[in-house]
Amino acid sequence: MWKRIAALLVLSLSLPALAAVKRFELTTHSSVFPVDQGVYVKGFSFNEMSPGPLLVVEEGDTVEIALRNEDFVAHGLSIHAANTQTSKFLGNVQPGEERVFRFQADFPGVFMYHCAPGGHGIMAHTMGGQHGMIVVEPKKKYRLEAELGRAPDLKLYLVQSEWYASGRDFFDGRATYVVFNGQNFRYVKEPIPVRPGDYIRIYFLNAGPNLTSTFHVVGGVWEYMYYQGNPDNVVKGSQTALAGPSDSWVIEWRVPPVEGDYTLVTHVFGTAIKGALGILRAKKDAPRVAEVRAEGPKALKEVPQEAKRVLDPYGLGTPTHEHTVRKAPDPALLQPVAVGERTLDPLPVTIQMVGNSFYPKVVEVPVGTTVEFVNEDVFDLLEGERTGRHDAVVVDVKGPEPFVSPKLGHGERWRVTFTQPGEYTYICSIHPYMRGIIRVYAPTPQEVHKGH
Known part of the structure; x- marks a missing residue:
């Protein structure tokens, strides 16, 4: 009731x-x-x-x-x-x-x-x-x-x-x-x-x-x-x-x-x-x-199997917004960044938290890569659904090993280094419809050589 x-x-x-x-x-x-x-x-x-x-x-x-x-x-x-x-x-x-x-x-x-x-x-x-x-x-x-x-x-x-x-x-x-x-x-x-x-x-x-x-x-x-x-x-x-x-x-x-x-x-x-x-x-x-009348067509509960394109502004389902990184890691880029530090330093793999979504939604990186999350949403006041604060959490969601970021305000950054290959599906625990994927692969010797 x-x-x-x-x-x-x-x-x-x-x-x-x-x-x-x-x-x-x-x-x-x-x-x-x-x-x-x-x-x-x-x-x-x-x-x-x-x-x-x-x-x-x-x-x-x-x-x-x-x-x-x-x-x-x-x-x-x-x-x-x-x-x-x-x-x-x-x-x-x-x-x-x-x-x-x-x-x-x-x-x-x-x-x-x-x-x-x-x-x-x-x-x-x-x-x-x-x-x-x-x-x-x-x-x-x-x-x-x-x-x-x-x-x-x-x-x-x-x-x-x-x-x-x-x-x-x-x-x-x-x-x-x-x-x-x-x-x-x-x-x-x-x-x-x-x-x-x-x-x-x-x-x-x-x-x-x-x-x-x-x-x-x-x-x-x-x-x-x-x-x-x-x-x-x-x-x-x-x-x-x-x-x-x-x-x-x-x-x-x-x-x-x-x-x-x-x-x-x-x-x-x-x-x-x-x-x-x-x-x-x-x-x-x-x-x-x-x-x-102004009403839109009746919505569906699920995406039909025959769908040729699915736009999901918040989560997964938009292949055109995937991003692939195929390079060996550079140890010089693996230094930690303190939570709350605001920096414009360029990084090779950055995932933005913006518009209640992760962008890019899918990244592919080699083992040893550090991925940085940065919150671009400006309204980081209030709490729950009303806030633009975000985190990235793989606990209880598919992934070889868990990671849990702090809750980030506007301009705040957090890094995580991936040591295990596999596919990590993660969410924002505050806005659980926000979903992303990080695919971690073991680079071949040729890729390692080329990357250095």
């Missing part, structure tokens, strides 16, 4: 007694996301989707969200639509905990919600897919709806987000895929049907976590746009909607009276070609679709 640590946390005693109450339930999981045919990403989810459930309420509603942690690490929730303290009540939710939280939707618009255990964990979990859209529909009508006197033919809820192959790539902003609603070229493979002249309202959110979007339709001009989705923040006749991470727009547009494909794209073309592209297919007899 789930422990209800806080059955109900009401932050405002002034909530209207007759206000509508919209209730939602979010659960946290470790998940495998289908990103493309044969391509999967391992990360974290709300309700086993990324983006998570679309939450739609109306301005003035009382919103109640139950957050239940069904995972093995701490999670949390940041709700950008809530104009009140949330981290105090929804941060650092431990495995097995459930929290219930209420707030009043005071401001209309398109908002982001994301995992927020606190500290470093906020960035690490959002990178792993734990985010979604919450829409607060305004009491005031948007302009085109008022002018036409009718509701949209199509409501399109669209989240742009990024997938990363490693914490190093996340740290440097090098996305492997940039997608709409969780999947690579999702609406190219399945174009969205519309009819010429249709009135379309797009709810657009750039969930990031790192890259800017310039949302555009090829073959049209946005009639009205509303920054952050608020009807008072109006822009007329625009070619693109500029959105940094967590920025949003409501866009009103009528499909031109010409049949054909109208491409939705971020005009940052270096990211568009990574998956952020979709098609509105206009035909006069197209089937009617009232809405396209």
Whole structure:
């Protein structure tokens, strides 16, 4: 039975007694996301989707969200639509905990919600897919709806987000895929049907976590746009909607009276070609679709055996991020470094702790080599899932002999010399989904000679 640590946390005693109450339930999981045919990403989810459930309420509603942690690490929730303290009540939710939280939707618009255990964990979990859209529909009508006197033919809820192959790539902003609603070229493979002249309202959110979007339709001009989705923040006749991470727009547009494909794209073309592209297919007899929701495809529990590529930002499963060192050891490089020493001295084999991952994830070295771990994550405050402190531990995990590093803060280093050949699989004991491999081999006489 789930422990209800806080059955109900009401932050405002002034909530209207007759206000509508919209209730939602979010659960946290470790998940495998289908990103493309044969391509999967391992990360974290709300309700086993990324983006998570679309939450739609109306301005003035009382919103109640139950957050239940069904995972093995701490999670949390940041709700950008809530104009009140949330981290105090929804941060650092431990495995097995459930929290219930209420707030009043005071401001209309398109908002982001994301995992927020606190500290470093906020960035690490959002990178792993734990985010979604919450829409607060305004009491005031948007302009085109008022002018036409009718509701949209199509409501399109669209989240742009990024997938990363490693914490190093996340740290440097090098996305492997940039997608709409969780999947690579999702609406190219399945174009969205519309009819010429249709009135379309797009709810657009750039969930990031790192890259800017310039949302555009090829073959049209946005009639009205509303920054952050608020009807008072109006822009007329625009070619693109500029959105940094967590920025949003409501866009009103009528499909031109010409049949054909109208491409939705971020005009940052270096990211568009990574998956952020979709098609509105206009035909006069197209089937009617009232809405396209922002949820991602249903996640999986495990990676299918037939997978051709697996991105695991935190752990193993990305061959492109392996690193091989094939050289004999140099005794001059085997001097110990005290824990806490900060140095820029070059070393032949260095494993970074960055973005809640080890980088490179796999190294291959000869017997006698010293490997140095260095923590590049900056936020080394707090504790547990919320900290950017890391260690490297092979105890109770596969390896010829154990090693246990201290818990390293930012810039701190630790060295270990390998005297036994074999494969060492290790983890961070603070963030156990962080995994790496060190393969130690006995060099041949020819390699030893060449190395010297």
